[in-house]
Amino acid sequence: MDRPESPRLQSIFRVIVAGRWWLVGVYALLFPLAIGLALRVESDNSIARLVVESDPDYRDTAAFQALFPEGEHVVLLAEAPDPFAPETLAKVAELESRLARVRRVEPFSALTIYRRTHPGAVLSGSAATAADLRRFVTGTELFRRQGLAGPDFLGITLALNVDGAAERDETLAAIDRVVAPFAAAPAPLVAIRKVGGPYVDAYLEAETASASLKYFPLFGLFVIAINLTLYRSARTLAAFLITLAVSVALTVGFGKVAGFAFTIVSSLVPLTILVTCTAALVYIQSRFAEHPGDTSVDEHQIFTLANKFLATTASIVAAAIGFAALAVSRIRPIRDMGLWTASGLLLTWVVVFTLFPALQRILRTPVLRRRTAAGRTVLRLIDLLPGFSYRWRWVILPLSFVLMAGGVLALTGVPGRIAPMSLETDALDYIDRDLPIYRDTRRFESALGGLSVVQVWITTPAGGALDPELLRGLERFARLLEEDGRVGSVVGPTTMLRFVSYVGGQGDRLPDDPVAWPALAAQLDQMLLQEKALRGFVDVGSLADARLTVIYRGKEFDRVEALKAFIRGTWERAAADVPALAAARMRVVGQGLLQMKIAQYLVPTLTESFALTAVVIFVAFLVVFRSPAARLMAIIPSLFAILVMFLFMRLTGIPLNVATILIASTVLGASENDQIHFFYHFQERRNGATTEQALRHALLIAGRAILFATLINAGGFLALALSGLPPMRQFGIISASAFVLSMLASFTALPAALWVFFRESPDATKPGPPAGIDVRVPVAQVPLRGLTLCVRGVALLVRARGRRRHGAADDEVRQRRLIRAVNGLKPGEQRPDGRGYCSDDGSCKKGPRDMSHQTASCVGRSVTPDTGPKPLRAAPATPPARRDGTPGLPIRPYSGRAGGAAGSAFMRG
Numbered sequence: 001m002d003r004p005e006s007p008r009l010q011s012i013f014r015v016i017v018a019g020r021w022w023l024v025g026v027y028a029l030l031f032p033l034a035i036g037l038a039l040r041v042e043s044d045n046s047i048a049r050l051v052v053e054s055d056p057d058y059r060d061t062a063a064f065q066a067l068f069p070e071g072e073h074v075v076l077l078a079e080a081p082d083p084f085a086p087e088t089l090a091k092v093a094e095l096e097s098r099l100a101r102v103r104r105v106e107p108f109s110a111l112t113i114y115r116r117t118h119p120g121a122v123l124s125g126s127a128a129t130a131a132d133l134r135r136f137v138t139g140t141e142l143f144r145r146q147g148l149a150g151p152d153f154l155g156i157t158l159a160l161n162v163d164g165a166a167e168r169d170e171t172l173a174a175i176d177r178v179v180a181p182f183a184a185a186p187a188p189l190v191a192i193r194k195v196g197g198p199y200v201d202a203y204l205e206a207e208t209a210s211a212s213l214k215y216f217p218l219f220g221l222f223v224i225a226i227n228l229t230l231y232r233s234a235r236t237l238a239a240f241l242i243t244l245a246v247s248v249a250l251t252v253g254f255g256k257v258a259g260f261a262f263t264i265v266s267s268l269v270p271l272t273i274l275v276t277c278t279a280a281l282v283y284i285q286s287r288f289a290e291h292p293g294d295t296s297v298d299e300h301q302i303f304t305l306a307n308k309f310l311a312t313t314a315s316i317v318a319a320a321i322g323f324a325a326l327a328v329s330r331i332r333p334i335r336d337m338g339l340w341t342a343s344g345l346l347l348t349w350v351v352v353f354t355l356f357p358a359l360q361r362i363l364r365t366p367v368l369r370r371r372t373a374a375g376r377t378v379l380r381l382i383d384l385l386p387g388f389s390y391r392w393r394w395v396i397l398p399l400s401f402v403l404m405a406g407g408v409l410a411l412t413g414v415p416g417r418i419a420p421m422s423l424e425t426d427a428l429d430y431i432d433r434d435l436p437i438y439r440d441t442r443r444f445e446s447a448l449g450g451l452s453v454v455q456v457w458i459t460t461p462a463g464g465a466l467d468p469e470l471l472r473g474l475e476r477f478a479r480l481l482e483e484d485g486r487v488g489s490v491v492g493p494t495t496m497l498r499f500v501s502y503v504g505g506q507g508d509r510l511p512d513d514p515v516a517w518p519a520l521a522a523q524l525d526q527m528l529l530q531e532k533a534l535r536g537f538v539d540v541g542s543l544a545d546a547r548l549t550v551i552y553r554g555k556e557f558d559r560v561e562a563l564k565a566f567i568r569g570t571w572e573r574a575a576a577d578v579p580a581l582a583a584a585r586m587r588v589v590g591q592g593l594l595q596m597k598i599a600q601y602l603v604p605t606l607t608e609s610f611a612l613t614a615v616v617i618f619v620a621f622l623v624v625f626r627s628p629a630a631r632l633m634a635i636i637p638s639l640f641a642i643l644v645m646f647l648f649m650r651l652t653g654i655p656l657n658v659a660t661i662l663i664a665s666t667v668l669g670a671s672e673n674d675q676i677h678f679f680y681h682f683q684e685r686r687n688g689a690t691t692e693q694a695l696r697h698a699l700l701i702a703g704r705a706i707l708f709a710t711l712i713n714a715g716g717f718l719a720l721a722l723s724g725l726p727p728m729r730q731f732g733i734i735s736a737s738a739f740v741l742s743m744l745a746s747f748t749a750l751p752a753a754l755w756v757f758f759r760e761s762p763d764a765t766k767p768g769p770p771a772g773i774d775v776r777v778p779v780a781q782v783p784l785r786g787l788t789l790c791v792r793g794v795a796l797l798v799r800a801r802g803r804r805r806h807g808a809a810d811d812e813v814r815q816r817r818l819i820r821a822v823n824g825l826k827p828g829e830q831r832p833d834g835r836g837y838c839s840d841d842g843s844c845k846k847g848p849r850d851m852s853h854q855t856a857s858c859v860g861r862s863v864t865p866d867t868g869p870k871p872l873r874a875a876p877a878t879p880p881a882r883r884d885g886t887p888g889l890p891i892r893p894y895s896g897r898a899g900g901a902a903g904s905a906f907m908r909g
Contacts (some may be wrong), residue, residue: 043261204264
């Protein structure tokens with residue numbers, strides 16, 4: 001481990017500071033370029049970005065969409081007590097005709113089908129036409145299953161022919177302008193409601209952008225307040241703000257170069273960079289501000305940079321690799337966010353150790369001349385922490401482990417008793433439940449029998465899509481699916497044939513007789529040339545591919561495998577009835593399937609990324625610190641905070657979703673900064689010092705920085721509480737709480753664990769040297785060997801008194817050995833002057849052997865000169881001879897009130 005005064009590091013930083021104007025010039029050129037790239041980063045919350053490209057279902061879906069684009073669809077619900085009243089039909093017909101004039105919009109409704117099957121029908125107040133339309137719509141389940149009609153609404157489906165988010169937003173705005181007059185004066189309608197994925201995506205993107213506009217200014221104000229409170233310097237504040245702006249601009253601009261896009265989770269990237277960069281600057285500036293005064297400020301800056309380089313580098317690199325561990329996730333936004341954040345952290349590390357030192361020297365950021373009242377209060381609290389953690393260590397540690405165990409059970413559950421933490425993958429759950437779009441969509445979902453959609457892709461031999469037997473098999477397959485209560489409807493190539501059959505008065509059920517299907521196949525062939533919508537279910541280019549759209553209740557299938565198994569089983573049943581299906585290939589694809597796969601990937605994302613992050617941070621500690629205790633105990637605060645947060649989420653009903661699943665990696669990657677800086681300074685002082693001295697040094701140097709860095713982390717993520725997206729609000733609240741918990745554990749549980757591990761007590765409780773033993777000798781009279789023996793004796797004395805953990809029995813043995821080593825008396829021997837003797841048990845006795853009732857411990861009794869005579873111990877009149885036969889070194893006693901003077905006179909010779 002490099003020492004703080006590493007000459008090599010100091011030389012490097014002298015070069016950086018010397019070239020400060022060149023560095024500032026380079027960053028001045030890069031900054032506007034990065035801003036230009038950052039402004040061009042697109043937002044994309046579409047489902048297509050949810051799963052990584054290497055996933056087999058993603059590849060199948062991409063190939064499927066090349067033939068059958070799923071497109072964007074919006075449904076307008078015209079609610080009325082009687083949706084088939086003449087005036088209601090007239091209102092709906094007028095709305096539909098205006099929507100048909102909107103660019104890129106194709107409306108479709110029950111009225112559309114009625115007009116096509118009843119040429120010349122007028123829906124403007126005609127009671128007879130209204131009655132006939134009522135019979136037409138309510139005489140079959142087809143309209144209800146398609147969401148085109150219900151007991152109190154008529155639905156208008158709008159197909160949006162858009163390409164990209166910009167065209168989508170423009171088209172939705174045009175639809176809103178058409179609907180606005182009808183929504184303002186709906187009578188005779190009750191209301192007009194808008195539902196559909198495009199509205200959800202547009203809302204998510206708008207909220208993501210507005211959240212950034214909210215928390216960036218708030219975080220800026222927070223940084224200003226913290227900076228002025230800590231350093232009370234406008235120049236220091238300017239250095240902070242410039243460094244932060246450059247770090248964020250370079251990070252976001254890199255995202256454009258790498259092809260990343262803003263999603264519901266990647267919007268966390270700038271905030272994470274802001275928080276991490278600010279915390280690193282606080283660690284460096286806090287060390288720099290503590291100028292001792294014995295060196296120049298310029299030299300102290302070089303020392304500070306070298307002293308904080310290893311700890312800051314280890315924390316940022318470990319956090320970067322921890323976020324990069326999210327690359328194991330098969331959820332594409334999470335993977336991209338992890339890689340983007342990791343890249344940004346590495347760029348931030350470069351900026352922190354190049355631009356910030358240059359700005360420090362250019363702006364001449366001042367050091368701390370006088371502490372504020374708040375600063376003195378913090379120091380007093382820090383001074384109390386070692387004693388507090390030692391006194392309550394057997395309460396703090398068991399309580400911490402109990403809470404951590406509760407967090408594990410809250411996450412994983414107990415088989416047969418407690419279910420695991422719930423997963424939330426429906427994009428609609430990312431919207432506030434009080435908003436109209438949430439309520440309207442949920443209502444439509446219940447009326448339709450589900451809103452989850454999956455596509456079934458059937459590939460046949462060339463030209464086989466219109467084979468009569470294949471079409472009969474597809475119809476059989478669709479009916480079997482609809483017979484299951486979990487399926488709302490199935491739309492496919494034969495659905496239009498059902499409508500035609502119903503309009504022709506033959507009912508909405510196609511015949512099972514194979515003889516009837518050649519004519520139906522020929523009819524479908526003709527309809528493909530006339531109906532554009534029908535060509536979305538059969539590939540007219542090769543006539544080798546067809547699709548069926550299955551609408552189902554998503555919560556009825558908890559896993560993708562369960563849904564696939566259900567559809568596969570139904571396909572096999574249909575193939576048993578119609579053998580022609582055996583020659584076709586069936587695949588389950590679609591955006592709905594990709595969305596469903598997110599539920600399966602959330603837990604692996606949590607466990608795998610957390611495990612990798614923990615391993616990376618452990619390796620970082622292995623490289624930085626040589627102490628096994630540091631390697632194992634450093635992760636305690638972060639682990640405590642994460643597990644307690646899972647317990648908090650379980651108790652408050654916060655689910656795991658695409659945002660909250662990041663809590664483990666985010667907290668572990670950001671809060672380990674505190675532990676690295678803490679242990680760095682603990683190890684810095686530990687060599688040759690007691691545990692208390694090392695703790696006080698670490699808390700004095702890093703404690704204040706940990707406190708304020710935690711406030712920055714918590715305050716930055718707490719700004720997400722202003723987001724309109726529930727997952728982002730939840731993530732902000734639990735992240736901020738986890739950072740505070742990690743700090744509390746760093747100040748309590750971590751010192752308590754260190755006390756227990758090193759088995760030491762505070763210095764104030766450790767006993768001094770044994771009373772009555774004088775080992776001071778005239779320096780001029782001490783030969784080298786005699787001095788060595790004396791020092792060894794003193795070392796034995798201090799060691800015997802300092803290692804109380806060996807128990808009383810060990811102490812007694814060591815005391816007896818010490819008596820014999822220093823005084824030369826053995827148990828049972830009497831002093832030559834008769835003033836005392838050493839008893840058989842090794843204790844020192846006053847007077848002759850018959851005065852054994854007056855005893856005092858030879859070791860461990862401390863009697864000051866003002867409280868009476870000390871127990872007397874003296875060397876024998878004839879000192880023990882050395883091994884070489886020369887006379888031993890006399891050890892003279894002193895005691896009583898004259899002890900101090902006698903000792904002084906003795907030292908003077």
